[in-house]
Amino acid sequence: MSEDNKTKEQEVIAKLDAFAELPDAPPKRRLKLSWTGKIAVGIVVFWMVIVVIGPYIAPFHEMDMDGDDGFLDAHSNEYGNFYLGTDYLGRDTLSRIAFGARNTIGISIVATLLAYCIGITLGIAAAVKGGWTDMIISRVNDSILSLPAIMLGLIAIAALGSSIPILISIAAIIYATSVFRIARALGQDIMVQDFVEAAQARGEGLWWIIKSEVLPNAAMPLATDFGLRLVFVVLFISSLSFLGLGVQPPASDWGSMVRENLQGLVYGSYAAIWPALAIATFTIAINLIVDDISAKAGGSLAKKMV
Known part of the structure; x- marks a missing residue:
């Protein structure tokens, strides 16, 4: 073996010895929820079941005008029971809430998943690559983030129209x-940890480090933030619908149901209250789960959320 090869081999061994006693990645901990967190999980699971089977178990179709008048109280007539009364057109409120869950929650979940695919890909890329890549992506991101969400949504809908894909x-x-x-913040924190430096010293590739070290250690904070982000998206979609720019009639949506039935409050109708309670129960339950998980982590997760 030549002197150059021996020298290179000794340098590699020296680097590995230097990292021999560095800690491995932190072990995964089991998630334990308090009783409030478990109740919140039950509420979220209930609404997720409604998203799947709601249209099949609803007493009426969302567009059926079976009430003989608008804003009827819960009562029986020749067509059946209106357990939560009717809306301003005589449509069953309970049925429209069941149908609307698929639009409100379904659209929000798909949008949040897509947001995470985009955000995590660009965030980890910026954290790992750094330099010009980080600066360019971050400046574009900051320019979008500087605009109020509702205003940006209104401008986009005015330009492109309102449909579920949009x-x-x-x-x-x-x-x-x-x-x-x-x-990006999580990626930057993890990339300077000892176990990542040890992996780099072993000669592991960048993709292996991202897949085996960065993503597993960022999974819990990102999963927790997913719940918080889902709440924001639900409120965003509901706000657009309340303004008449979200899901368009005759399809049901919780936000539009509140707007359409506000006039019923004058007549003592609860048609606007029930969809508002549906939004509240779903979003509050998710917030309780996020708070519970963050509390179990000593509040460290909440500090990272933006």
Whole structure:
């Protein structure tokens, strides 16, 4: 063996010895929820089941005008029971809530998943590559993040029109900016940890480090932030629908149901209250789960969320 090869081999061994006693990646911990967190999980699971089977178990179709008048109280008539009364057109409120869950929650989940695909990909890329890549992506992200979400949504809908694919795309792009920030911050924190330096000293490739070290250690904070981001998207979609720019009639949506039935409050109708309670129960339950998980982590997760 030549002297150059021996010298290179000794240098590699010296680097490995220097990292021999560095700690491995932190072990995964089991998630334990308090009783409030478990109740919140039950509420979220209930609404997710409604998203799947709601249209099949609803007493009426969302567009059926079976009430003989608008804003009827819960009562029986020749067509059946209106357990939560009717809306301003005589449509069953309970049925429209069941149908609307698929639009409100379904659109929000798809938009949030898309936002995470975009945000995590760009965030981890910026954290790992650094330099000009980080600067260019971060400046573009900051320019989008500087605009109010509702205003940006209104401008986009005015230009492109309102449809479910457009709503999903707009919400995904708007909230991918926040996901990018937390993914980038987590990636930068992890890339300077000892176990990443040890992997680099072993000669592991960049993709292996991202797949085996960065993503597993960022998974819990990102999963927790997913719940928080989902709440924001639900409120964003519901706000657009309340303004008449979200899901368009005759399709049901919780935000539009609140707007359409506000006049019923004057007549003592609860048709606007029930969809508002549906939004509240879903979003509050998710917030309780996020708070519970963050508390179990000593509040460290909440500090990273933006």
